[in-house]
Amino acid sequence: MISLYKKRKMDNTINRGIKMKKQKQFALVGIMLVILTTISLSGCLDEKSKFIGTWTTSGGDGTMTFNNDNKVTVTGQLGDLSLSGTYTWAVADEKITFTSESGGSAGITLDYRFSTDNQMILTGSSGGSITLTKA
DSSP: OOOHHHHHHHHHHHHHHHHHHHHHHHHHHHHHHHHHHHHHHHHHHHHHHTTOEEEEETTSSEEEEEOTTSEEEEEEOBTTBOOOEEEEEEEETTEEEEEETTSSEEEEEEEEEEEETTEEEEEOTTSOEEEEEEO
């Protein structure tokens, strides 16, 4: 027969084990959330980093130089686009948007895709596209 003292001691040991198991589960869930957040944010950063650098049109008539500070300098002719100067740029949902530095919108949002690591295709809403190669 187990004495009352031993029974209480066993109950306390069992309760401590349950609490420790819950604490471990809580810590594991916290670590998983940090990992998932890091992975999801790194996807955004990786996509943006693909743009950084100087891109030229296939004919060499125009260039776009994307910087880390979300600024792009456009020179020359880019197909049918009449962009020239420095703009801010942002990417989301496989679209890139250019905004004038003076605060007004340039009104230009294009679809983009990378056919290779050093080749990007920009497509306007009318279906016209520009192929750029990273220098």
